[in-house]
Amino acid sequence: MRFISGSVVALGLVAPALAFPRPAGVKRGSPNPTRAAAVKAAFQTSWNAYHQYAFPHDDLHPVSNTYDDERNGWGSSAIDGLDTAILMRDSAIVNTILKRVPQIDFTTTANANEGISVFETNIRYIGGMLASYDLLKGPFKSVVKNQTLVDNLLTQAESLANGLKVSFNTTSGVPDPTVYFNPTYRNSGTGNNNVAEIGTLVLEWTHLSDLTGNPLYGQLAQKGESYLLNPTGSPEAWPGLVGTYVSTSNGQFQDSNGSWSALSDSFYEYLIKMYLYDPDTFGEYKDRWVLAADSTIAHLASHPTSRKDLTFLSQYSGQTTSPQSGHLASFAGGNFILGGILLGEQKYIDFGIELTNSYFDTYNQTASGIGPEGFQWVDSANSSSSQPPSSDAGFYNTAGFWVTAPYYILRPETLESIYYSYRITGDSKYQDIAWEAISAILSKCRAGSAYSSLNDVTQANGGGASDDMESFWFAEVLKYAYLIFAEESDVQLQKSNNKFVFNTEAHPFRIRQ
Numbered sequence: 001m002r003f004i005s006g007s008v009v010a011l012g013l014v015a016p017a018l019a020f021p022r023p024a025g026v027k028r029g030s031p032n033p034t035r036a037a038a039v040k041a042a043f044q045t046s047w048n049a050y051h052q053y054a055f056p057h058d059d060l061h062p063v064s065n066t067y068d069d070e071r072n073g074w075g076s077s078a079i080d081g082l083d084t085a086i087l088m089r090d091s092a093i094v095n096t097i098l099k100r101v102p103q104i105d106f107t108t109t110a111n112a113n114e115g116i117s118v119f120e121t122n123i124r125y126i127g128g129m130l131a132s133y134d135l136l137k138g139p140f141k142s143v144v145k146n147q148t149l150v151d152n153l154l155t156q157a158e159s160l161a162n163g164l165k166v167s168f169n170t171t172s173g174v175p176d177p178t179v180y181f182n183p184t185y186r187n188s189g190t191g192n193n194n195v196a197e198i199g200t201l202v203l204e205w206t207h208l209s210d211l212t213g214n215p216l217y218g219q220l221a222q223k224g225e226s227y228l229l230n231p232t233g234s235p236e237a238w239p240g241l242v243g244t245y246v247s248t249s250n251g252q253f254q255d256s257n258g259s260w261s262a263l264s265d266s267f268y269e270y271l272i273k274m275y276l277y278d279p280d281t282f283g284e285y286k287d288r289w290v291l292a293a294d295s296t297i298a299h300l301a302s303h304p305t306s307r308k309d310l311t312f313l314s315q316y317s318g319q320t321t322s323p324q325s326g327h328l329a330s331f332a333g334g335n336f337i338l339g340g341i342l343l344g345e346q347k348y349i350d351f352g353i354e355l356t357n358s359y360f361d362t363y364n365q366t367a368s369g370i371g372p373e374g375f376q377w378v379d380s381a382n383s384s385s386s387q388p389p390s391s392d393a394g395f396y397n398t399a400g401f402w403v404t405a406p407y408y409i410l411r412p413e414t415l416e417s418i419y420y421s422y423r424i425t426g427d428s429k430y431q432d433i434a435w436e437a438i439s440a441i442l443s444k445c446r447a448g449s450a451y452s453s454l455n456d457v458t459q460a461n462g463g464g465a466s467d468d469m470e471s472f473w474f475a476e477v478l479k480y481a482y483l484i485f486a487e488e489s490d491v492q493l494q495k496s497n498n499k500f501v502f503n504t505e506a507h508p509f510r511i512r513q
């Protein structure tokens, strides 16, 4: 009840340590049952199609009504979507998934020598099961009667982690990115892993230790993470902004390249989320986040020459920056806002809102109303940065970016940052832009039996369906869109005394008490 966006009275009750100035003329948002129901209906349509044509396999291809098992065939869409169904209080879907959970054999793969991505398996399966467990043991207990079904979630998460932990069996303890369960448990022997894949285990594995009482999981993940917190080898580009690849044999950085996008993104995200999980234990993580955040504001924030009002985040190679970004990086706005809330620092909140508004521009300016996978701009601080191709010059003049990768694979990050912006400001403007974004997605991605990835967001119709519905559609897009319009609950972001922290796949974990 600390942050009720619909109530002016409640908005006055901000924690005394934090002062959030409220610009005059802001229209207060409030829960919107009609829009929440529309998002829930899209979830049900997607689930019904997946259930009919793909369950219990991983992903539905909604145009051909076929399926794939690209996440090792353990039913990634069902496990990833479970907590969204819980938050939506759809008991029928929840029970269908819960009955499946104990039947999944997480100790092996169907095929011998089938590679298992430690990162993807962790964020989707372990994350999905732990969050569902927390919700069903806590604020959403009434959704399920049978507690045995709920207990199975933790048993299965632990069973899966017991296989995945072979990844830490490297000389340094930096996890191997890929493991095998069949015919024997082994890692791939890959010499390097990237900071996103190394640094996006620690929240899930620490929480698994807390829930099971077995400290091993947290210890393994924190040991791997220790090399990222105390970097050696190739130097940081700026304080806190580390390179990308780390040796699994000695834990040294191999390069000084990075970004807030693929291969790095959720490493930074988890630094501040560990501090939310337990500020007493993870102060060092917070200190590293602050360094990275300040260096990002000082060195990576970039304004396009044609739209100096926008702020995007450049990539870096040492201290050379390059004005390129993409859909993945648009989570950064939300992460800065979270840091600002936890640290009582308005500058991070302001910067996060600036990023949210700017990355939403990549939705607002395309013909489809959906943001592209990749884009570029001319950095107003670097007169030698590359100009747009002549065919894109007109678009760049208005939009402030041009598209370098036009596809959309049902990614969530822009809606995620809009969620944080809405929760911190209470401004209905963010509900409205969320509605613009999700409406464009629901109309342009609707294809076959459900919703599909698109080929080209620069075309009004999205350029045709590419026939894939990734599990993060269930886990993230529909969850963040729903929460922006849903009632208050314990999982919703608050300005203080938060009870939950979302993993990078939008799975909410109860924070350490």
Ligand SMILES: *[C@@H]1O[C@H](CO)[C@@H](O)[C@H](O)[C@H]1NC(C)=O
Residues within 6 Å of the ligand: 099, 146, 147, 148, 149
């Ligand atoms: C609860 O679920 C378990 C596991 O599926 C099942 O064996 C048991 O009969 C169920 N209990 C009730 C009361 O339905």
Ligand SMILES: *[C@@H]1O[C@H](CO)[C@@H](O)[C@H](O)[C@H]1NC(C)=O
Residues within 6 Å of the ligand: 166, 169, 185, 186
């Ligand atoms: C760890 O790796 C070593 C050498 O690569 C191997 O001999 C050992 O069996 C592995 N241990 C486990 C538990 O997989």
Ligand SMILES: *[C@@H]1O[C@H](CO)[C@@H](O)[C@H](O)[C@H]1NC(C)=O
Residues within 6 Å of the ligand: 245, 254, 255, 257, 317
């Ligand atoms: C670092 O970035 C530079 C410039 O983009 C590139 O040439 C180099 O290959 C990158 N190094 C690694 C290890 O990726």
Ligand SMILES: *[C@@H]1O[C@H](CO)[C@@H](O)[C@H](O)[C@H]1NC(C)=O
Residues within 6 Å of the ligand: 319, 320, 321, 322, 382, 383, 384, 385, 386
């Ligand atoms: C400016 O852009 C040029 C061309 O991309 C690049 O070579 C140069 O290193 C950039 N300068 C900085 C300071 O990043």
Ligand SMILES: *[C@@H]1O[C@H](CO)[C@@H](O)[C@H](O)[C@H]1NC(C)=O
Residues within 6 Å of the ligand: 364, 365, 433
């Ligand atoms: C979207 O862009 C149009 C102009 O292209 C602008 O008028 C409008 O304010 C923008 N909407 C948002 C929500 O930024």
